[in-house]
Amino acid sequence: MQYKTIVLVDGENLVQRYQSLVQAGRxxxxxxxxxxxxxxxxxxxxxxxxxxxxxxxSYYTTVVGDDNKIYEIKxxxxxxxxxxxxxSSQEWSGTLVxxxxxxxxxxxxxxxVDINLTIDALKYAYxxxxxxxxxxxxxxxxxxxxxxxxxxxxxxxxxxxxxGLNKEIFCNVDxxxxxxxxxxxPND
Numbered sequence: 496m497q498y499k500t501i502v503l504v505d506g507e508n509l510v511q512r513y514q515s516l517v518q519a520g521r522x523x524x525x526x527x528x529x530x531x532x533x534x535x536x537x538x539x540x541x542x543x544x545x546x547x548x549x550x551x552x553s554y555y556t557t558v559v560g561d562d563n564k565i566y567e568i569k570x571x572x573x574x575x576x577x578x579x580x581x582x583s584s585q586e587w588s589g590t591l592v593x594x595x596x597x598x599x600x601x602x603x604x605x606x607x608v609d610i611n612l613t614i615d616a617l618k619y620a621y622x623x624x625x626x627x628x629x630x631x632x633x634x635x636x637x638x639x640x641x642x643x644x645x646x647x648x649x650x651x652x653x654x655x656x657x658x659g660l661n662k663e664i665f666c667n668v669d670x671x672x673x674x675x676x677x678x679x680x681p682n683d
Contacts (some may be wrong), residue, residue, distance in 0.1 A: 498626040498650060500547040501619050502577075504591075505632035506556030507631070508607045510535050511548030512633060512656035513678060519658070526632040528575060532601060533558045533568055537677050540558060540631075541579040542655065547627065552577050554591045555608040556679050558597040569593040620644040629654060631674075641668055 513535045517523060520588045529535045533556050541549055541587035554575075558568050568639070579587055596607035620643060628644050630637055633655030638669045640663070645651050656678075665671055 499605045499624065500549050500627040500629060501625050502549060502552040502629040502631065503543065503607055503612050503616055504554045505553065505612055505630070505634060505637075506507060506534060506554050506572075508632040508634050508659075509656070509674075510556070512660075513583060514659045515658045516656060516675065516679065520677070521682075522533050524677075530568065530571060533643055534572060534577050535577075535678070536572075536578050537674075538641050540674070540677055540681075541577050541629075547629070549577065549579055549587070549589065550625065552589065553594060553612075555594045555595045555612050556594075557599050557605045557607060559601050565597060567594050569595045579599055580680050581659075609634075609636060613637075616644055620647040620649055624631055627652065629649075633656065633658075633660035633664060638663055638667050645669070 512532060512678050513529065516651050523529070527535065541547060554572050556568070558565050564595045572591050572595070573589045577591065594611055596605065614631065616626045616628055619628055627650040629652045630641065631654045641651050641653070651668045652672065653664055653668045654674055655664070656674050
């Protein structure tokens with residue numbers, strides 16, 4: 496069965512966890528696209544778990560800088576692609592939809608990503624056109640959201656890096672996929 500799927504990416508969380516793994520010595524694979532502190536992506540990220548009919552991939556992040564910097568990041572994100580193969584072996588691709596919010600200082604906390612991602616996830620959960628919601632984040636703050644989306648009869652998957660992954664997520668999703676092997680060379 497093919498599931499109509501929406502993908503919501505907490506770019507802040509992914510970037511932070513990715514950069515932490517790089518700092519710990521992991522070596523990124525060549526196909527990783529990374530912009531320090533605001534963006535990380537790998538076009539084959541959705542190809543590993545193939546029963547998705549991906550309708551949209553929304554990428555939420557924050558940026559420190561002026562309007563030109565924000566536009567530059569939006570453009571970079573919107574030019575990034577995702578690829579996946581359907582159950583019937585058809586190959587599809589699309590581009591990411593950017594949601595970029597301004598942040599005053601690099602070390603300051605912003606709730607813009609969490610709030611907007613949550614609102615969008617709830618819209619899809621209460622609608623009837625989506626079967627599955629994929630959240631890309633290992634942040635435990637999303638656990639109540641994951642439970643609510645599941646209570647609406649939607650399948651929920653989480654894609655996250657092992658670094659900083661809240662262990663309670665395992666108990667609150669249909670599937671959890673670790674991203675480490677998709678972004679980094681194998682550990683020796």
